[in-house]
Amino acid sequence: MLVKPSRHRRQRQRQDEKQRKSKPKKMLHRIVENDSIRRLSLDEYQEKVRSVYGGPKGALLATCSKLSLHEPLGERLLRVRKFDLRGVQSILDVGSGAGQIAKHLIKYADRDARLTCCDLSLPMLRRARTRLKSPWPRYVVGDIGLLPFDNESFDCVTCGYVLEHLPDPRVGLGEVSRVLKTGGRMLLLTTEDSFGGAWTSRMWCCRTYNRAELRRICLELGLHWTNELWFTRVHKMFRAGGICVEIEKR
Numbered sequence: 001m002l003v004k005p006s007r008h009r010r011q012r013q014r015q016d017e018k019q020r021k022s023k024p025k026k027m028l029h030r031i032v033e034n035d036s037i038r039r040l041s042l043d044e045y046q047e048k049v050r051s052v053y054g055g056p057k058g059a060l061l062a063t064c065s066k067l068s069l070h071e072p073l074g075e076r077l078l079r080v081r082k083f084d085l086r087g088v089q090s091i092l093d094v095g096s097g098a099g100q101i102a103k104h105l106i107k108y109a110d111r112d113a114r115l116t117c118c119d120l121s122l123p124m125l126r127r128a129r130t131r132l133k134s135p136w137p138r139y140v141v142g143d144i145g146l147l148p149f150d151n152e153s154f155d156c157v158t159c160g161y162v163l164e165h166l167p168d169p170r171v172g173l174g175e176v177s178r179v180l181k182t183g184g185r186m187l188l189l190t191t192e193d194s195f196g197g198a199w200t201s202r203m204w205c206c207r208t209y210n211r212a213e214l215r216r217i218c219l220e221l222g223l224h225w226t227n228e229l230w231f232t233r234v235h236k237m238f239r240a241g242g243i244c245v246e247i248e249k250r
Contacts, residue, residue, distance in 0.1 A: 025138045029208075032198035037167055037207045046120070046143075049165055051099070052205050054123040061124075061167040062098040062131060068181055071100050073241075074160070074189070078108040082229055083246055085109045088156040093117045093137075093170075094144050095162025100127030101187075105158065106134050116154075118142045120165075129249065134201035147179050151164060155184040161242075163190045164206035169217055177221050177249055186223070186247040190214070223247045 037045055052058065065071040081151075085108050093102045096117035105115055106124050115137045117124050125139045142148045144162055157180050159172075166172045176186060189196040193208040202206055215225050227246040232238035 003236075011021055018092045019056075021174075029193060029195055029198040032195070033201040033208060034205050036164070036205050039062075042167065045167075046165075049205060050121055050168060053121045056123055057204070058098070058121065062064060062127075065098075065100045069231075070241075071103075074101060075104045075107075076207045076231070077187075077229055078104045078246070082227075083185075085156070087111075088113055088185075090154045091116070091156045091158065092147075092154040093147070094147070094157060094159045094176065095165075096128050097124050097162075099132045101117045101158050101160045102128060102130060102137055104138055105133065108109055113136075114142060116149075116188045118144075120144070120145065120170075142213060144175060146204065147175045150151055151178055152184075154182040156179045157184070157186040159186060159205075160189040161204075163188065164201070164204075165210065167207070169214060170221065170228070171207065171224060173218060173221050180249045182249055184225075184249050186249070187244075188247055189242060192239075192242045194239065196240060214243065215245075224250055 037049055040048065046113060051196040053061070060070075078085060085105070088109060089112070091105055091109060091113055093116065096102050096119045099146060102115065102117050109115065116142045117125065117128055117137045119128070120141070120143050122141050125141060129139055140148060157176050161202060163169055163172050180186060191200050191206060192206045193210050200206070209220065218225060224247065225245050226248050229244040229246060230240045231244070235241040
């Protein structure tokens with residue numbers, strides 16, 4: 001007589017089958033993904049990152065952001081108020097790079113808001129200043145792992161594609177939580193552990209993150225995901241474009 005498997009057992013069988021199917025894919029991702037962040041010491045790795053962004057690749061960053069559509073699609077998130085800047089008084093843009101996100105903040109934030117651009121690389125901040133041509137932002141050299149700001153200094157933080165340069169995201173997220181006011185919001189964009197993310201990792205010498213694991217870490221730090229954002233419906237359908245979320249500090 002055949003015994004029908006229990007619901008729990010069927011669910012476990014489906015999970016096991018899914019893991020078996022995804023194993024070759026994950027192995028391919030690991031082969032493609034840059035391993036500098038695991039192989040080098042933190043000082044060596046940060047020096048490598050500085051050389052990448054301070055060199056020819058860094059000079060092409062703004063162009064790459066346009067070609068990949070990350071810059072125009074990122075602007076759309078702010079333009080249609082998927083991430084609403086109205087009423088925000090103090091904004092920190094962590095990992096400003098060439099000013100890709102700061103450019104949109106200048107355009108859509110309230111005129112009386114204070115805007116601070118922070119990046120580990122001085123050459124990138126100089127590029128941002130030249131590119132933005134705006135007296136509005138304040139430019140500060142700083143490491144996301146040790147931000148040079150007082151506790152609860154900002155009611156909004158944007159953090160675009162910088163968290164992937166940390167071996168442990170708790171370090172950066174903890175610092176962001178420290179400088180963010182209670183009730184403040186963060187727009188977080190980071191590279192996901194997909195095949196596209198693996199190629200991004202190889203190009204920009206960074207790591208990738210698992211979505212569920214990163215969400216759990218945020219919750220441990222009192223950072224609650226209030227809205228998962230997608231650039232377009234197509235991105236959502238194919239789980240493309242990386243991790244993009246609105247987060248609230250509680």
